[in-house]
Amino acid sequence: xxxxxxxxxxxxxxxxxxxxxxxxxxxxxxxxxxxxxxxxxxxxxxxxxxxxxxxxxxxxxxxxxxxxxxxxxxxxxxxxxxxxxxxxxxxxxxxxxxxxxxxxxxxxxxxxxxxxxxxxxxxxxxxxxxxx
Numbered sequence: 001x002x003x004x005x006x007x008x009x010x011x012x013x014x015x016x017x018x019x020x021x022x023x024x025x026x027x028x029x030x031x032x033x034x035x036x037x038x039x040x041x042x043x044x045x046x047x048x049x050x051x052x053x054x055x056x057x058x059x060x061x062x063x064x065x066x067x068x069x070x071x072x073x074x075x076x077x078x079x080x081x082x083x084x085x086x087x088x089x090x091x092x093x094x095x096x097x098x099x100x101x102x103x104x105x106x107x108x109x110x111x112x113x114x115x116x117x118x119x120x121x122x123x124x125x126x127x128x129x130x131x132x
Contacts, residue, residue, distance in 0.1 A: 026050060073119065076112050079105065080123050 026046050033042035063071075095102040113120040 069116075072112055072115070075108065076119065076123050079109065080127050 030039075030042045030046045033045060036042075037045070109120075
C-alpha cells in the first residue's frame with residue numbers, strides 16, 4: 001500500500017473514530033444529565049448544545065461577514081505568491097503528479113479572470129514586477 005492510500009485510509013478511520021467518540025460523548029452526557037433532570041430534558045439539553053456548536057462551526061466556516069470579492073482577492077494573491085515562488089520545472093512536475101489539483105487551480109484562475117479582468121490584470125502585473 002503506497003503512502004497516499006495509507007494516508008487516505010488513516011483519514012477515513014480518523015473521521016469514523018471521531019464521529020464515534022462524539023456520539024459516545026453525547027450519549028454519556030445525556031445519561032449523566034438524565035439522573036439530574038430526567039431523560040427527555042437531558043436529551044433536549046444535549047441536542048441544544050450540539051446544535052449550538054454546529055451553528056457556531058458553520059458560521060465560522062462560511063464567514064458570512066466577508067465579501068466574495070475579499071475572498072477572491074485573497075485566493076488570487078495566495079495563488080500568485082505561490083506561483084511566483086515556484087520555478088517552472090516544479091510547476092511542470094506538479095501538473096504531472098497532481099493533474100486534478102492543477103485543473104482545479106486552472107479553473108479557479110480562469111473563473112477569477114472572467115469574473116474580474118481588472119483584478120487579474122493587476123495580479124499579472126504584480127507577478128511580472130516581482131520577477132524583475
